[in-house]
Amino acid sequence: MSARNPGMQLDLEWVSKVRVNHQAVLKRAQQIQARKLAKKQWQAAWLLKAVTCIDLTTLAGDDTPSNVHRLCLKATQPIRHDLLKSMDMHDKDITTAAVCVYPARVADAVKSLKAANSSLPVASVATGFPAGQTHLQSRLEEVRLAVADGASEIDIVINRMLALTGQWEALYQEIRQFREACGEAHMKTILAVGELGTFTNVYKASLVAMMAGSDFIKTSTGKESVNATYPVAVVMVRAIRDYFMRTRHKVGFKPAGGIRTAKDSLVWLTLMKEELGDEWLRPDLFRLGASTLLADIERQVYHYVNGRYPAYHELPLA
Incomplete structure (x- = not known):
């Protein structure tokens, strides 16, 4: 992982001056979506890059040790070995970036990855995911328990009420406490942008989360009615850029929630490359939160290698 973000003192003056030009954001997002995407071997290479940035996720009420185990095995070997061999990529250690589960399933994931002799990190959602509407003490304890079980990354959710009512000082203090509870684990802060109302609010919440020491900012839980969209991403990555310029x-x-196709992943990579540059095109600074995306990427890689799409039974379940 990259160096931790130590955060900074809350700068309310900076936060209060934020104004986002709604139309300009929409126009920029349209430009990125209209870009011509790479084809043939270039597309295959970008798709493998996308695989290495995926947080392979299962966040279902019916999660069991066995489906978490299957997820972990898929994360360690995300693309069929013979397909990688055809592309001369079989020895490049292509894995997903991490496995992401609920706190109660962290120990299962850690055990499965250890048995597979893999050093892949386990990410755990926490802090009353997805709504964040539980007491602060129980949210903090959830972080500590997930870390104790072996999670090396924690995806926290913010208390949307604080962002919606402009209580930035209170939000900052909560996130600082979560950061402290994370210890050595990296902290990703989920803004749940679909519930923040305006682009200006999204930008302010992004800034406050970074000032409080977030190592990542994340669009959504995947459980809201609106999840990762390109306009919201433009706002968030501009906030990341401004924070970097200042600190x-x-x-x-x-981005997380609703990212399902190989084409989607290529647009997200394009957005990162254009807005933040090649340095951010690495798993330590860019992740795709997804559960079904990998299946479509593997399908497209199969098509690149064999010139046809696979039958349903030809690829293992993602």
Whole structure:
């Protein structure tokens, strides 16, 4: 992982001056979506890059040790070995970036990865995911328990009420406490942008989260009605850029929720490359939160290698 973001004192003057030009954001997002995407071997290479940035996720009420185990095995070997061999990429250690689960399943994931002799990090959602509407003490304890079980990354959710009512000092203090509870674990802060109302609010919440020491800012839980969208991403990555210009600390970005196709992943990589540059095109500064995306990427890689799409039974379940 990249160097931690130590955060800074809350600068309310900076936060209060934020104004986002709604139309300009929409126009920029349209430009990025209209870009011509790479084809043939270039597309295959970008898709493998996308795989290495995926937080392979299962956040379902019916999660069991066995489906978490299967997820972990898929994370360690995300693309079929023979397909990688055809591309001369079989020895490049292509894995996903991490496995992401609920706190109660962290120990299962750690055990499975250890058995597979893998050093992949386990990320755990926490702090009353997805709504964040539980008492502060129980949210903090959830972080500590997930870390104790072996999670090396914690995806926290902010208390949207504080952002919606402009209580930035209170939000800052809560996130600082979560950061402290994380200890050595990296902290990703989920803004739940679909519930923040305006682009200006999204930008302010992004800034406050970074000032409080977030190592990543993440769009959504995947459980809201609106999740990762390109306009919101433009706002968040501009906040990351401004924070970097001011502090020289790099903060990562993680879109999550509704990212399902290989084409989607290429647009997200394009957005990162254009807005933040090649340095951010690495798993320590860019993650894609997804559960079904990998299946479509593997399908496209299969098509690149074999010239046809696979039958349903030809690829293992993602």
